[in-house]
Amino acid sequence: MMKGRQIPRIAWPLFALGLILLFNLVFTDSFFAITVKDGHLFGSLIDILRRSAPTLIMAVAMTYVIATGGIDISVGSVLAISGSIASLMVWGGNTQYLTSAGSQYYAPMLTIILIPLVASILLGAFNGVMVSFIGLQPFIATLILMTAGRGLAQLLTGGKVLNFRHAGFEFVGRGYLFGLPFPFLLALGVIVLGTAITRLTPMGLYIQAVGGNRSASNFSGVNTRLVLLFVYVFSGFAAGLSGLVMTSDITGADAGFMGLYMELDAILAVVIGGTPMEGGKYNVGGTVVGVLIIQTLTTTILTKGIPTEYTLLVKAIVVVVVLIIQSNKMREVMGKRQGKMILKGGSAV
């Protein structure tokens, strides 16, 4: 097939998202209605943006990890650790509601946010060192942290669910800024940060090079170790941030179940979005669409009143359909058909 004729990879996920939205346009009343309430936007679509934020933050960073040919399955556990630390800091034995002004915070707002993030970055760096310097396979290196990290988070909270009230910190996961949900703006921030780093510096090129052929890029002067370290640190940071969003949103940390299987959702979104798992290329826009597909699907099922037990079945079917549409086999079939049509048209003229 000629290059110009090829359908861009993002077209299929967009098509799938469009189908789900179309379904809602026809079958769900006021799905697209957006109203202004208490000075911020309100509606199903806004809800989708708000709810997808934690996965979105994670998935964007995961895109770069997968682009290097790696994988990071520890993000769910890192999220739990970050959330546990944050709620421990807020909690500190003080369970009554703390209003924004004049109250005695156990820890200043800045440390509540910074310390979990620093811890997550360090955990990401641990993954990065294991993959780049020790040379472990990414799956195994992050499996270690996934297993141990979950235990660590549970040890931190003593296996208890730490609930808290803290007006300032709750803004991270529940607040609205410029009428938009703050978590979504945070996710946008991560996308902008990632794009800035990969576009304004050669990092994007290096990531693709490392994913394409690690030893070749090493020989051509790319500091492959630093590139790998960067993507895992960024992934750790993102996981920590989405841990903060989640903890703040549910005003509590359940170390045992927080973020469980979220790494799989993030990876799924990346792959649905058209980033191949072998690495070498990436598509952040596709990842965003992938996350939105998953969240729109979940919201649709909820608003349609379909029993929640069917959520996973529907999800499985949609994933399989998207995978089949995206597969090379399908492209071959489609390509052949297109070719035939062109041939027929040609002979007619």
Added chain:
Amino acid sequence: MSRKRLFQISRRDMPLVATFIVFLLLYAFGGFSYRNFMTPRVFLNLLTDNAVLGITAVGMTFVIISGGIDLSVGAVISTTAMIVAVLTKAGMNNVLVIAIALLFGTTLGFLMGGMIQYFKTPPFIVTLAGMFFARGLGYVLSLGSVPITHPFYTNASSIGIKIGNGKLSMPAMALLAMILIGWFISRRTRFGRNVFAVGGNEQSAILMGLPVTRTKIAVYTFSGFCSAVAGFIYTFYTLSGYGLAAMGLEMEAIASAVIGGTLMTGGYGTILGTLLGTLIQGLIKSIIAFNGQFSVFWIKLFTGGMLLGFILLQKIFVYGTKSRRKKR
């Protein structure tokens, strides 16, 4: 000459030997620290308690040797147990129930293998979809726990061969049988050799004219079968079907294989190593249970640390053997 040959063989089996040594050390540690630890009873209970994980890990080992991964196993176990519970409750014949339960996991494995091979989609994502499907089916069957009251299941726990003060229970026997079957398939059959060849280098296997498609589909089918057997065994412990059961077991099964020396890149692994990997994870749990001071959360930390230790050890051995494939 013969000495050099002997040395080479031992080096190839080094990961297995290392795993075995660590197993012995852990066992000895338990034995010296706690009275009654080195009794047949504790050891047989180790087999019984880890039968589900071990049986699943046998199938997982084949998948990993072939260069793939299977994330659906935990979900298949829980759904198999759910199917057994629901159908038994409906009064269906036991043999038919078992057949349907085993058929479900095996068919799902076959379909996943087919999709991986035919559409060239990554195993990670396909088996993830398989996991969603199996869990989803479990939830649809029942959101709550479904008890199994049939005497066939309630009496099963009393079946066993007495050894010393312990008992070789039915799950333990099933585990040993599946290990034996797995070992036989991996070492003594053409299919087993093909799995290693496909995992070692798929292109070469295709060029050599090996039945790659058939082998890869068969590997996922076998893994599905193993999880279904494990799910059936699981009903003996819990006497119920529950949609949230066996959460995260897939990662434990992968850890069993990896601790046992199986390489995630494919092409190398042993069933015996996987058994040891399973038992090591079981020993960690037993020791922490015997100790009583550590909270259960230490289990995950220790397992993670153990995993790290093994991988680093393996790394050293892999560096030692030049014939290994390039690291990635």
